[in-house]
Amino acid sequence: MNSNLQVNVINKSKHPLPSYQTDHSAGLDLRANLDAPITLVPLQRALVATGLYIELPEGHEAQIRPRSGLAYKHGISIVNSPGTIDADYRGEVKVLLVNLSDKPFVVEDGERIAQMVVARYERISLMETEELSATVRGTGGYGSTGTR
Numbered sequence: 001m002n003s004n005l006q007v008n009v010i011n012k013s014k015h016p017l018p019s020y021q022t023d024h025s026a027g028l029d030l031r032a033n034l035d036a037p038i039t040l041v042p043l044q045r046a047l048v049a050t051g052l053y054i055e056l057p058e059g060h061e062a063q064i065r066p067r068s069g070l071a072y073k074h075g076i077s078i079v080n081s082p083g084t085i086d087a088d089y090r091g092e093v094k095v096l097l098v099n100l101s102d103k104p105f106v107v108e109d110g111e112r113i114a115q116m117v118v119a120r121y122e123r124i125s126l127m128e129t130e131e132l133s134a135t136v137r138g139t140g141g142y143g144s145t146g147t148r
């Protein structure tokens, strides 16, 4: 799929720019940019560098999401999933990995550790009021509609 939304990026990593792996992938895979591998023992977390700096267009955010393969095979997830990259952020994109398995996991330099999905967002004006409109759901939630 072609994209016409150009996003400025500075690549200070030793790896190629992130890319979409298939024609319609939603996320660009991000690689760890490390001087040395990082070992995550069970339940340990680490802020992993990517060496990338991006300038998102106003009205867009980037979400940093786990990769399902790493999650399934090794229990590797992201603590603050989905991480949010703001359009006005100019720092390095980092990934807050956590090892949810019972075995140590080694993050290697160049490994694809997460994926970045760019999305539009709305900013809202909050209007304080005394009453909200009535709905069938009302205040029901947290399984109020049953499980089957």
Ligand SMILES: O=c1ccn([C@H]2C[C@H](O)[C@@H](COP(=O)(O)OP(=O)(O)OP(=O)(O)O)O2)c(=O)[nH]1
Pocket (backbone or CB within 6 Å): 064, 080, 082, 083, 084, 085, 086, 087, 089, 092, 093, 094, 095, 096
């Ligand atoms: O997974 C992430 C999440 C955030 N950031 C960067 C970009 C983002 O724009 C900034 C702030 O993130 P967030 O608003 O989630 O963190 P905060 O704890 O609210 O920090 P701040 O007070 O700086 O907003 O940190 C990352 O590099 N990776």
Ligand SMILES: [Mg+2]
Pocket (backbone or CB within 6 Å): none
């Ligand atoms: Mg914030």
